[in-house]
Structures are given as C-alpha cells and as structure tokens.
Amino acid sequence: MNNFPLITVIIPVYNVKKYLERCVGSVLRQTYTYLEILLIDDGSTDGSGELCDRLAQEDPRVHAVHKMNGGSSSARNKGLELFAGEYVGFVDSDDYIEPDMYEKLLRGIRESGAGIAQIGRNEIDEEGNLLPDICKPPETESFLDSRDFFRELLMHRGDCSFCTKLIRRDLMEDKRFPEGKLNEDFQLLIQMLPEAGGVLSLPGYGYHVFYRLGSNSRRTDAEDFSRVFGDSVDNADLARELAAEHYPELLKEAFRFGVFQRLEYLLHIPISQMTKENRQYREIVGYLRKNWGRAMANPLLTPKNKLYHTLFAVSPRGIRVLHRALKNRGKR
Numbered sequence: 001m002n003n004f005p006l007i008t009v010i011i012p013v014y015n016v017k018k019y020l021e022r023c024v025g026s027v028l029r030q031t032y033t034y035l036e037i038l039l040i041d042d043g044s045t046d047g048s049g050e051l052c053d054r055l056a057q058e059d060p061r062v063h064a065v066h067k068m069n070g071g072s073s074s075a076r077n078k079g080l081e082l083f084a085g086e087y088v089g090f091v092d093s094d095d096y097i098e099p100d101m102y103e104k105l106l107r108g109i110r111e112s113g114a115g116i117a118q119i120g121r122n123e124i125d126e127e128g129n130l131l132p133d134i135c136k137p138p139e140t141e142s143f144l145d146s147r148d149f150f151r152e153l154l155m156h157r158g159d160c161s162f163c164t165k166l167i168r169r170d171l172m173e174d175k176r177f178p179e180g181k182l183n184e185d186f187q188l189l190i191q192m193l194p195e196a197g198g199v200l201s202l203p204g205y206g207y208h209v210f211y212r213l214g215s216n217s218r219r220t221d222a223e224d225f226s227r228v229f230g231d232s233v234d235n236a237d238l239a240r241e242l243a244a245e246h247y248p249e250l251l252k253e254a255f256r257f258g259v260f261q262r263l264e265y266l267l268h269i270p271i272s273q274m275t276k277e278n279r280q281y282r283e284i285v286g287y288l289r290k291n292w293g294r295a296m297a298n299p300l301l302t303p304k305n306k307l308y309h310t311l312f313a314v315s316p317r318g319i320r321v322l323h324r325a326l327k328n329r330g331k332r
Helices: 017-028 048-058 072-082 101-112 146-154 184-196 222-246 248-268 279-290 292-297 303-314 316-331
Strands: 007-013 035-042 062-067 087-090 116-125 142-144 165-168 199-211
Touching: 007 017, 007 048, 007 072, 007 101, 017 035, 017 048, 035 048, 035 072, 048 062, 062 072, 087 101, 101 116, 101 165, 101 199, 142 146, 146 184, 146 222, 146 248, 184 222, 222 248, 222 279, 248 279, 248 292, 248 303, 248 316, 279 292, 279 303, 292 303, 303 316
Parallel strands: 007 035, 007 087, 035 062, 116 199
Antiparallel strands: 087 165, 116 165, 142 199
C-alpha cells in the first residue's frame, strides 16, 4: 500500500451556494493533503454549479462534475463511478469537518486493519446552538467486528451515516446508494458490513452537521416525512434478511428492530394516511397483530414498546386520534 494513499471525498451539491465554500474549505484544510475532492453538482439553479467550477480552478485537488438533478444518492453514485482514491469519504455540502478528521480516520484504518473507520458527529442549528447528540462517540478508540456493529445498529445505538466514515475502496467499488429512498445510508451500510471485517470508532467529534431546515438532506415536507418512516420499515425488513443470512444469532435483535420501526411509523405518519387505501399502513398493522405474542415474549422490547404494540394492534387510528386530543387539551 502506498505510504500516502489517495483519499477521495465525494460532496453532493444542490442549491447550497451560501455554505459550499465553508464545506469545501474545511476539506481543503485537512492535515492529510493527498485528497481528491469531487463536487457533484446535482442540477443546482442558485449558482452553486458555477461556484463548483471556480473552486476547481483554484485547487487542482478539486474536480467539478455537473449532472441533471436526481437527488443526493444519485449524486453520490456519480462520484462512485469516478473516484480514484484508495479510500473514500462523503461530506454533505452544508456541513463541515475538523482539520484532522481524515488523518485520524486513515491512521485508524491502517493500524487496526478495519475496512471502515468512523468518528463522532454533532449537530449545530442555524443560530449556532449545539443540539443533543444523535450518537455518542466512544470515550476511547473502539473496534467492533461486523456482527457486533450490526447489533449496535439494530439496537439504535450505532451511527449509520457515511459522512462520519472513511471506507476502503474495495468495499465501495460495486456498491451504490439506493436512489429514490430515504435512510439510504443504513441500507447500504448493513449490506457492506459482512465484507468489512469490522468498524473502528474514534473518540471526539470530527464531523459537524449544520442542521438547516429546508436542506436537501433534512427536508420536512409531509410527503418526505412519511417516506422517512416508510423506508425505515423497508430497511428493517432488509436487516432481518441479512441477519438470517449472516448473523442468525441476532434474529431477536432484528425482530425487535422491525417492531420498533413499525411503531415509529404508526406514531408519526399523518392520521389522514392511516386508511385502508394505504397498503403499507395495512401491512404494518397486520404485522403487529400477527406477531403480538412474539413481541410480548421478546426480552429486548421494553414494557413501553409492548404497550404501544398492543394499543396499535387493537386500534391504531383510534389511538392516534385520542393522543392528538389529549395533546391539544394539555395545551389549553
């Protein structure tokens, strides 16, 4: 292996002109300098594409690629068609990273032999306030083999974001992000784990998520809001299949994950979508009713999980209507 292997950083860009220079600047200032930075302009209309071209002219490590709009996964996949690095990372174009992030991640991969290394992330809102941690980084360097990392994901303790990670090239060469889906990082990561050998987690925060309402990766309109939870249920089904194939000893965790994701769906979709015309809604309610006994016997589901499971299996729409009425009453 080259003593200074090339790292490719793929940055999807869509209408983010105000924040793009901060993002790219944080990558260019890395203490590890052997970088290829692919700016994938996903059909921007606000001048972001022209800014990509200017940034590419100013530093030979930066390359601007323009494509028709297809979404963040489509832009990432375009980068995966073109990347030359021995390792690859991803940064969202309104976020930014610490100067030593990739140096730390590369050192961790090379010293541990892991296929993937990750570092902690935090979230900062538009007023500069630090938001609660989504995933708490370890206090010391920690290696988990693929089975144990998969279990952490199933127990909602692991970080599935590709933006916090550096990944060995061979793990990405034949992989693509699912297009037209949300929660796409989880889906691709769990398919990659059996080949990865494990994941090294580093302490500290190297990646900073800029939580901007209206961001391409953090949209909140009703349709996408529902799709987030619907796609999460699909991901749970995929996780169950992968557990059965590669980690059958984790089937209890996979079942718990599937129940939890279905409860989240029923707790969050608009009540107006809880109708017999909604096929996924019908299937989820049917699943809860069919698997009620199994859920009650699962030691990984909490009493609160089991209570919600029971209530939603009996009268899902009625429970949501009652919950809304009680919530509104409490506001008076």
